[in-house]
Amino acid sequence: MTTPAAALSGAAAPPNEFVEQTYTKVFWRLVPFLMLCYVIAYLDRVNVGFAKLQMSQELQFSDTVYGFGAGLFFVGYFLFEVPSNVILDRVGARVWIARIMITWGIISGAFMFVNSATSFYIMRFLLGLAEAGFYPGVILYVTAWFPSHRRARVIAVFMSAIPVSGIFGNPLSGWIMDAFNGTYGLSGWQWMFLIEAIPAVLVGVAVFLYLDNRPADAAWLSPAEKAVIERDIAAERASKVESPHSITSVFRNGRIWFMSLIYFAFVTGQYGLTFWMPTIVKASGIQGNFNIGLVSAIPFLFAVLVMILLGRSADRMRERRWHLIVPALFGSVGFIVAASTGSTVVAVAALSVAAGGVLTCAPLFWSLPTAFLTGTGAAAGIALINSVGNLAGFASPYVIGTLRDSTGSTAAGMYALAGMLVVGAVCVFLTPKRLVNR
Structure with missing residues (x-):
């Protein structure tokens, strides 16, 4: 049977206008929905940062206990990441x-039953x-x-879901904790976990x-539109070099391990920021959980703008390396200034620069390995890079918690965090340009 792509290969290339319309149609069909999924996922992953403001005091958790528990999420994540992505490749997204x-x-909803450090550790690992x-x-x-x-x-x-979850999720989390605290004998942090878990289940049903799974299955695409996508994807796969073909x-x-090192450096900054943002903002002098949520949303709002602008610029210029190096270095400067100032206004402005830099690095990073990975090797390679890189999600909050307990700051x-962003920037600079600028 002739596929749409095969039929198109024997005909004249479609007009650029039709190609652009096709990808615009796909973008608006898929990306906003996937972004919604990630907003919910990221909120459930990091809302423990807000729960800490009440939970740590109520359950007598030190900053080291909190940091270790927050990071244990990524140990479970690491262990099941590669198998999960291989299964997805076989059964469909x-x-x-x-x-x-x-x-x-x-x-995530079951976190409302946490009552000790041990149960906190177990639940973060299971999540x-x-x-x-x-x-x-x-x-x-x-x-x-x-x-x-x-x-x-x-x-x-898609990854602007991270700052978007901060923009809406931080004030929401603060409001739930203040408004529901003591209702039916439950603390505000317990209500927060329960209420914010419900959308994950509902949207999970909507995903199904x-x-x-792929363009060929999409009834909302015409045969000509499917052919455009299949032609472009096939041409890209044929042009890739040095791609592994097996798990x-x-x-x-x-190269995959080198990519893992780069991602580790960037993720260190990302989770250092997101897990500790409420605590950092509170230390700057802001009082009240809802007010802390509002102020901590400012850096994430700035990050959304930076992420979208640099993502468009990277695609338009077909340049990847400097679009990663520059925000990484700016993020490093932002962390240093935020740590050095005694002014609330300057600290929030510096955290905005840090957020814009570090949160932009993650989405732009993925244009590097996906430029040379394909097939089954892509499923395992992407998962390996993400799982190794996300071990920084364990190390970062734990190290910061330990340092905070030992230094009081x-x-x-x-x-x-600033130093790790510099390491990531240097490694990106050392990545061969011919491999990733496509």
């Missing part, structure tokens, strides 16, 4: 992403197991719909009903 969201929603595979699964899913030169903008918009070869590929931890 529709079923597997729906499973992930429903499972993590149930576990990591449940959510493993969601983020790299979406990255893999996007590669089936958009060629590499369109991908940076798509991933940037809404997503299509075992992924673990022997030096977050300054030392923020200097460490």
Whole structure:
């Protein structure tokens, strides 16, 4: 049977206007919905940062206990990441992403029953197991719909869910904790976990009903539109170099481990910021959970603008390396200034620069490995990079918590975050330009 792509290969190339209309249609069908999924996922992942404002005092958690528990999420995440993405590649994104969201929603809601450090550790580990595979699964899913030169903008918009979850989630979390505290004998942090878990389950059901695994399955695309996408994806796969073709070869590929190091450096900054933002803002002199939520939303609002602008610029110029290096260095400067100032206004402005830099690095980073990975190797390679990189999600909050307990300040931890961003920028500079600028 002749496929749409094969039929198109024997005909004249479609007009550029039709190609652009096709990808615009795909973008608006998929990306806002995927972004919604990630807003919910990220909120359930990091709302523990707001819970800390009440939970740590009520359950007598030190900053080290909190940091260790917050980071344990990424141990479970690490262990199940590669298997989860390989399963997704086999059964399809529709079923597997729906499973992930429903499972993590149930576990996230169960956090209301945490009553000790041990139960906190267990629940964070289980949440990591449940959510493993969601983020790299979406990255893999996007590669089936958009060629590499369109991908940076798509991933940037998708990952703008991180700051968007901060913009809306931080004030929401603060309000729930203040408004519901003591209702039916439950603390505000318990209500926050319960209420914010419900959307994950509901949207998980919607994923199963809404997503299509690949363009060929999409009834909302015409045969000509499917052919455009399949042609572009096939051409990209044919042009890729040095791509591993099996799961075992992924673990022997030096470039993948180098990508993991870069991602580790950037994720260190990302989770150092998101897990500790409420505590940092409170230390600057802001009082009240809702007010802390409002002020901590400012850096995330700035980050959304930076992420979208740089994502578009990277695709338009087809340049990846400097679009990563520059925001990483700006993020480093932001952390240093925020740690060094005694002014609330300057601290929030510096945190905005840090957020704009570090949160922009993550989506733009994925344009590097997806430029040379393909096939089964792509599923395992993306998952390996994400799982190793996300071990920084364990190390970062734990190290900052330990430093905070030992020094009484977050300054030392923020200097460490700044240093890791510089390491990431240097490694990106050392990445061969021919490999990633496509």
